[in-house]
Amino acid sequence: MLHLSGWQIRTPTNLTRFVLLALLSVGLMLLDARGHHLQKIRAGLTVLFRPVQILAAIPVRVGGWLVELTRSDTSLRAEAERLRTEQPILVARLQKVEAIEAENAHLRQLLGTSALVADRAVVAELLEVTSEPLRRTLVIAKGGKDGLYAGQPVIDTYGIRGQISEVGVLQSTAILITDPGHAIPVQVNRNGLLAIAFGTGEPDTVSIRYLTASADIKQGDLLVSSGIGGGFPFGYPVAKVKKIVNDPNELFLDIIATPVAQLSHNKEVLLIWPAKSSLPAVTKKPADIKKPLVQKKPAEQKKPVEITAPAEAPRPATAGPAKPVEGAAP
Amino acid sequence: MKFGHNTRARLTIAGSFLVALILSILPWPVWTEQFRPDWVALVLIYWCMALPTRVGVGTAWSVGLILDVLYGSMLGENALAKSLIAFMAVHFHLQLRMFPRWQQAMVVLLLVAANNLLVLWIKHLAGQAPATWGYLTPSIVSMLLWPWLFVILRDIRRHGNVN
Numbered sequence: 001m002l003h004l005s006g007w008q009i010r011t012p013t014n015l016t017r018f019v020l021l022a023l024l025s026v027g028l029m030l031l032d033a034r035g036h037h038l039q040k041i042r043a044g045l046t047v048l049f050r051p052v053q054i055l056a057a058i059p060v061r062v063g064g065w066l067v068e069l070t071r072s073d074t075s076l077r078a079e080a081e082r083l084r085t086e087q088p089i090l091v092a093r094l095q096k097v098e099a100i101e102a103e104n105a106h107l108r109q110l111l112g113t114s115a116l117v118a119d120r121a122v123v124a125e126l127l128e129v130t131s132e133p134l135r136r137t138l139v140i141a142k143g144g145k146d147g148l149y150a151g152q153p154v155i156d157t158y159g160i161r162g163q164i165s166e167v168g169v170l171q172s173t174a175i176l177i178t179d180p181g182h183a184i185p186v187q188v189n190r191n192g193l194l195a196i197a198f199g200t201g202e203p204d205t206v207s208i209r210y211l212t213a214s215a216d217i218k219q220g221d222l223l224v225s226s227g228i229g230g231g232f233p234f235g236y237p238v239a240k241v242k243k244i245v246n247d248p249n250e251l252f253l254d255i256i257a258t259p260v261a262q263l264s265h266n267k268e269v270l271l272i273w274p275a276k277s278s279l280p281a282v283t284k285k286p287a288d289i290k291k292p293l294v295q296k297k298p299a300e301q302k303k304p305v306e307i308t309a310p311a312e313a314p315r316p317a318t319a320g321p322a323k324p325v326e327g328a329a330p
Numbered sequence: 331m332k333f334g335h336n337t338r339a340r341l342t343i344a345g346s347f348l349v350a351l352i353l354s355i356l357p358w359p360v361w362t363e364q365f366r367p368d369w370v371a372l373v374l375i376y377w378c379m380a381l382p383t384r385v386g387v388g389t390a391w392s393v394g395l396i397l398d399v400l401y402g403s404m405l406g407e408n409a410l411a412k413s414l415i416a417f418m419a420v421h422f423h424l425q426l427r428m429f430p431r432w433q434q435a436m437v438v439l440l441l442v443a444a445n446n447l448l449v450l451w452i453k454h455l456a457g458q459a460p461a462t463w464g465y466l467t468p469s470i471v472s473m474l475l476w477p478w479l480f481v482i483l484r485d486i487r488r489h490g491n492v493n
Contacts, residue, residue, distance in 0.1 A: 017387040018417040025391070025413070035454050038405055045399040052400060058354045095443025129355040132401035133366060133446075133468060134460045136455065139402075166402060173402040181458035203360045264360040323469030 019099055046168045053129050053139065053171075060128040066295035099232050119153075120273040121234055122146070127171060129251050138162070138175035140269065143170045148271065151231050156272045159237035160184065160225060175199075176263050177206055177238065186238050187226040191216055194226055196255060197239055201265060208255035215253065223257060233274040239263075308325075345383060346373050347393050348484065355400050364449040364464035368442050370397055375438055376483045378419035379426045381493065390416030392396040399418055407452050411445040418444075431477050441475035 012020070031037045124142045131137040142148055144167045152164040154174045162176040175182050180201040185196050186208075193216055197206040211217060221241040227234030239257035246253055333341065350369040370393055377385035394412030398405050417483065418441055419426065426434060446465045453459045487493070 014387060014417060014420050018413055021387055021391045021413045022410055025410035028409070029404045029452065032405045042399065045395075049396055049399050052348070052351055052396075056355045056357075060357055076365060076461060095376035104429065112341055128357050129400075130363065130366075132359040132403050134450070134462070135401075135403070135458070137402055180453075181456075200463070201462050203363070270476040273364070 011258040042166075043168050045169060048171060053127055057128040075146055119275050121270045122272075123268050124271050125268050134180065135163070135264070136162075136182075136203075138174045138176065138269065140164070140172045140174055141170075142194070143168050143172055145169070146274070148172050149187060153232050153236075153272050153274065155236060155272060156261045156268075157270070158262055158267075159239075160263040161259075161269055162229065162262060170264065176265060176267070177259055177261075178203065184232060184238060185226045185228040186223040187218055189222040189224045189237075189260075190218075191321065193217060194228065195223070196224060204258055205242075206257050206259060208241070209252060211253045211255060212251070213253060217241060217244065217253075217255065219244060222260075233272070331491060335491070338490065339384065342486065342490045342492045343377060343381075343389075344487065346377070347371075347389075350394060354397065364462075365471050366469045367475050368445065368470060370394075370412065371442050371445055372438065372472055372479050373483065374412060374416055375419045375441060376480060378416050379423045380484070380487060382420045382423045385416070386420050387413050388417045404452070404456060407449060410452070411448045412490065414448060415441050415445050430486050431480065434480070435473045435476040438476045438490070439469050442469035442472045445469075 022140055028038070032042070052090050122142075124140050124146075125140040127141050129139050138161075139156070140148075140154070148167050149162055150164055150167055154161045154163055162174045162179070162182065165175045166173040177197065177199055178182055178201070179199040182199040184197050185194070186197045193209050193211075195211055195215075195217075197208055200207050209219075214247060219241055223238045223241065225232040225234060225236045237260045239259045241255060242257045242258045245255075246251055253310070335481070349369070350373040354366075355370040356460070367425065374385070374390055391409045394409035395405065397403075397408040397412070422437075422465040426437060429437065444464065445471055450459060450465050
């Protein structure tokens with residue numbers, strides 16, 4: 001019991017406190033989810049609690065460092081040898097890519113669609129922290145000052161990993177394509193059949209929904225980003241079809257696919273800035289074709305970072321921006 | 331450094347929560363992820379039971395909010411779930427203290443499961459509900475861990491003379 005200028009104020013009971021804080025939580029959630037009004041507060045809090053994340057990342061860093069330290073001479077030699085043999089093959093393949101690029105641009109010019117343009121890519125390090133249970137996220141050690149933006153595609157050397165969901169001051173959060181709140185427009189590489197790949201929350205699974213039994217899709221088909229919606233550029237590998245179940249009682253096929261990107265590897269990722277594609281019906285001259293503009297730190301040359309993707313062909317006018325879906329509606 | 335008794339008690343409690351928070355975001359191989367116990371909930375239940383005057387709904391809410399920031403989930407999501415745990419643990423702290431260890435573990439199972447179901451429900455409303463059963467395993471792992479964690483935290487409390 002408190003006495004305040006003649007008034008008697010009861011100290012709040014456990015239940016009162018709980019009810020008040022529960023209401024406050026609900027208010028916060030509504031503000032955060034519905035209107036995104038808490039961006040600044042969240043950014044500030046993230047900076048404040050960054051030391052906790054750095055502390056949590058130490059064991060893995062130290063572990064990796066110890067592994068490097070104790071690696072035997074022979075294994076290093078073997079790796080150097082492997083890289084030495086791999087490199088000429090990759091370079092040779094690259095020569096062909098350039099020729100194909102030029103040819104593709106020429107053909108596109110003949111067709112009157114926009115030309116091949118290169119995407120810009122930057123290698124970004126990850127902070128080794130794990131995501132919330134039931135979700136699939138990454139923390140990237142780059143923020144708004146590096147030019148990151150929400151919805152930016154995140155890839156690795158194998159394919160698309162996800163997209164940036166939140167840009168902070170010093171770090172950003174990316175959600176993976178396996179996150180239950182994520183969906184990405186894809187097409188079957190073999191025949192251009194359009195579909196959407198939804199995250200499930202399982203580590204290495206995406207599900208392809210809303211395809212009927214008549215759809216031409218087979219086990220082992222490669223799914224690439226379709227570029228519809230404009231969030232992800234066209235042509236990056238996303239997943240491989242693993243299993244197709246056709247239940248006659250269901251309206252749609254139940255299709256499970258495995259992402260081709262190495263989603264569980266906590267190393268670096270590549271952030272790409274999709275090239276500004278000209279809108280349909282604008283033709284570019286072959287002279288406008290730029291070589292892939294790749295920035296990378298000298299210390300991180302382990303990965304081949306050659307990225308080219310053609311700008312989208314004329315887009316359907318109805319496609320909205322690709323972003324994490326809320327609620328799954330076809 | 332010399333701290334007063336009160337400050338030392340607070341630092342000990344804050345330290346245990348910090349360790350729990352770090353353990354919550356510490357990376358493990360992906361397949362172990364669904365077996366990750368809810369460290370924050372375990373530490374919270376212990377302190378609510380042992381020192382309900384010091385640690386209660388308010389502490390739970392703050393720690394939950396920090397967890398939301400670290401996880402990048404909706405602000406208030408874990409805060410609400412952890413306040414629920416703290417409310418129940420404080421409400422029943424006298425009974426909990428009298429329970430044998432295995433019975434406490436059963437209560438821990440129920441509390442963590444309630445926490446997880448609440449989080450799942452909120453995620454479902456936000457359209458991010460996963461299509462897995464993985465959300466129930468952490469409560470079982472938390473239950474199995476409780477007896478050991480109880481002993482560790484009790485020793486810390488007695489050794490540090492936290493009361």
